[in-house]
Amino acid sequence: MNTVQLLARLSRYVFRYAGQLVFLIIIGLLGVVFEVLKPLPIKLVIDNVLGSQPVPALLTRLTGPAAFVHDKSQLLLALVVFTGVVTIGGAVFSAAVVRLTVALGRKLVYDLSLELYRKLQQMSLTFYAQNKLGDLLTRITGDVFVVYFVVAQIIVPAIISVVCMGAMLYVMVQLDLVLALIAISVVPLLILALALFFKPMDQTTAAQFARQGELSAFVQQSLTGIKTIQSFAREQLMFQKLEQQAADFGNAFQKATVVGTTYNQLTALITGLAAAALLGVGAYRGLQGHLTAGDLFIFIGYVSALYAPVNALSTAVGAAIAVVSRSRRVFEILDSEDVVPEVPGAVALDASGLITFHDVSFGYATSSGPPREVLQGISFQVLPGQVIAIVGPTGAGKTSIISLLLRFYDPWRGHISLDGLDLRELQLQSLRENMSLVLQEPLLFPISILDNIRFGNPEATMEEVVEAAQAAQAHDFIRKLPDGYDTVVGELSATLSGGEKQRIAIARAFLKKAPILILDEPTSALDSLTEARIFKALDRFAQRKTVFIISHKFSTIRHADQIVIIKDGQVAEHGTHQDLLARGEVYADLYKHQHIS
Numbered sequence: 380m381n382t383v384q385l386l387a388r389l390s391r392y393v394f395r396y397a398g399q400l401v402f403l404i405i406i407g408l409l410g411v412v413f414e415v416l417k418p419l420p421i422k423l424v425i426d427n428v429l430g431s432q433p434v435p436a437l438l439t440r441l442t443g444p445a446a447f448v449h450d451k452s453q454l455l456l457a458l459v460v461f462t463g464v465v466t467i468g469g470a471v472f473s474a475a476v477v478r479l480t481v482a483l484g485r486k487l488v489y490d491l492s493l494e495l496y497r498k499l500q501q502m503s504l505t506f507y508a509q510n511k512l513g514d515l516l517t518r519i520t521g522d523v524f525v526v527y528f529v530v531a532q533i534i535v536p537a538i539i540s541v542v543c544m545g546a547m548l549y550v551m552v553q554l555d556l557v558l559a560l561i562a563i564s565v566v567p568l569l570i571l572a573l574a575l576f577f578k579p580m581d582q583t584t585a586a587q588f589a590r591q592g593e594l595s596a597f598v599q600q601s602l603t604g605i606k607t608i609q610s611f612a613r614e615q616l617m618f619q620k621l622e623q624q625a626a627d628f629g630n631a632f633q634k635a636t637v638v639g640t641t642y643n644q645l646t647a648l649i650t651g652l653a654a655a656a657l658l659g660v661g662a663y664r665g666l667q668g669h670l671t672a673g674d675l676f677i678f679i680g681y682v683s684a685l686y687a688p689v690n691a692l693s694t695a696v697g698a699a700i701a702v703v704s705r706s707r708r709v710f711e712i713l714d715s716e717d718v719v720p721e722v723p724g725a726v727a728l729d730a731s732g733l734i735t736f737h738d739v740s741f742g743y744a745t746s747s748g749p750p751r752e753v754l755q756g757i758s759f760q761v762l763p764g765q766v767i768a769i770v771g772p773t774g775a776g777k778t779s780i781i782s783l784l785l786r787f788y789d790p791w792r793g794h795i796s797l798d799g800l801d802l803r804e805l806q807l808q809s810l811r812e813n814m815s816l817v818l819q820e821p822l823l824f825p826i827s828i829l830d831n832i833r834f835g836n837p838e839a840t841m842e843e844v845v846e847a848a849q850a851a852q853a854h855d856f857i858r859k860l861p862d863g864y865d866t867v868v869g870e871l872s873a874t875l876s877g878g879e880k881q882r883i884a885i886a887r888a889f890l891k892k893a894p895i896l897i898l899d900e901p902t903s904a905l906d907s908l909t910e911a912r913i914f915k916a917l918d919r920f921a922q923r924k925t926v927f928i929i930s931h932k933f934s935t936i937r938h939a940d941q942i943v944i945i946k947d948g949q950v951a952e953h954g955t956h957q958d959l960l961a962r963g964e965v966y967a968d969l970y971k972h973q974h975i976s
């Protein structure tokens with residue numbers, strides 16, 4: 380997307396509030412009137428109060444036959460009052476512009492942040508594997524301000540500046556054409572400076588924001604992993620890595636700032652030289668009688684006042700460049716097609732829990748090189764109400780099977796069906812409503828334990844929550860916490876043990892009344908007595924549910940209706956505990972090993 384397209388797209392967000400924007404611009408333009416009027420009373424003081432020029436015809440036309448314009452002391456008093464009005468009016472309108480801009484900007488940033496957040500929620504896990512969390516955070520908390528900058532630093536100042544400059548140039552043309560032409564000659568020079576600097580400013584600014592994203596990603600990752608860093612006493616190593624990232628960001632920041640300020644200095648130089656030329660030529664023409672002293676004062680006043688709109692315009696150009704770079708980072712996400720697709724007419728389903736894998740193959744993209752296949756030709760069927768255990772060495776592909784079942788990814792070949800329907804024909808939300816998942820490393824949110832358990836079933840009553848917590852062997856320890864079920868889980872749930880977190884996650888899954896329950900190493904952090912109690916409760920809770928269990932523990936696996944052994948991404952064996960022991964191959968070997976150890 381090129382610069383013009385990007386700015387046009389950003390403007391579309393702003394034009395949703397066209398009424399507010401127009402009002403803001405009108406207020407800004409009324410402020411311009413005060414700005415343009417500012418030097419006028421001083422000209423009249425010089426020419427008509429101190430000097431003895433005839434009162435300008437325009438003024439007598441405005442005031443009619445009023446006598447005060449011809450009485451010097453009364454005219455002076457009127458001009459002093461007028462100056463006060465102009466000053467106060469200018470201040471009021473410029474304050475109003477700031478407030479209205481912020482009020483509008485707030486809504487714009489809010490809208491864009493929510494749109495971005497909604498899109499991020501839909502992105503596939505492949506997207507999250509390829510993008511760093513810290514960088515995404517920078518985009519959603521920082522880069523979204525582009526819509527505010529587009530109003531505050533580009534649209535409003537550009538319009539006000541152009542009108543302000545136009546009005547001042549008009550007055551100058553009326554006063555003296557030669558001087559007005561000198562003032563206008565600044566414009567092509569400013570355009571030339573912009574043409575020279577546009578590309579370097581765009582490139583260095585884009586690089587600065589990219590490095591900033593990388594730096595926040597690194598800081599975010601290292602703070603999340605602070606326990607590991609401290610336990611390995613590797614603070615120094617991480618510090619050195621951070622130093623490198625910070626230095627890269629510093630270099631990028633320096634380059635962008637140097638290029639940006641050089642451009643600003645160049646524009647200031649051009650306008651400054653033009654002001655000097657105006658002053659010289661203006662005074663010369665005054666001496667020749669083309670201008671009154673008061674007119675020359677207006678010129679000098681305008682030339683210095685012209686700095687403000689010219690600077691605002693050049694700042695608007697610099698801001699546009701930053702806005703373009705940053706909005707590209709926002710639109711990259713909004714335009715990304717890396718979402719799990721839903722076919723038109725996808726159906727909702729209250730599943731019974733019949734799941735079939737039909738010759739499924741699947742793999743992951745790698746950051747360098749071709750994608751890597753991790754599952755090949757997987758086929759099996761689970762009937763409603765059955766318990767299936769997926770077993771196999773680490774890295775065999777067990778969790779990948781579960782990820783396919785939840786449609787975090789789609790198979791490369793083959794397909795998976797639920798109640799006879801290809802998962803891709805189902806509405807994503809409906810598919811996942813039918814499933815309840817406990818992960819090996821359960822994540823709890825920084826909300827109360829009650830809300831964590833109710834996460835999958837917000838309507839559940841307190842009795843149901845307690846029942847699920849009791850079944851998950853979590854009720855007793857929750858009751859002993861300072862605020863019981865209302866205890867808020869700390870950041871990253873650092874205050875709970877691994878086993879406590881697992882039990883809350885199991886309670887959460889029990890409470891969500893989905894027909895399919897998926898347990899990925901759900902009890903790895905629990906002692907065998909607690910585990911046995913949970914599985915006893917599971918028999919009751921999971922009646923008529925289809926249950927997937929990934930586990931290395933034979934105490935968990937042996938009672939399953941069927942056991943699938945995955946090895947090197949393929950189904951190596953398939954049967955019941957007794958069948959597989961009798962076969963005396965992979966499963967029997969694993970079983971023997973665990974018993975001996």
Ligand SMILES: Nc1ncnc2c1ncn2[C@@H]1O[C@H](COP(=O)(O)OP(=O)(O)OP(=O)(O)O)[C@@H](O)[C@H]1O
Pocket residue numbers: 508743744753771772773774775776777778779780
């Ligand atoms: N997001 C991913 N991107 C790339 N490769 C991945 C990804 N997730 C898993 N893999 C790779 O796919 C293979 C299978 O991983 P998977 O997590 O399915 O195995 P697993 O049997 O569940 O292992 P474990 O018992 O250790 O949890 C592994 O080699 C793993 O490195």
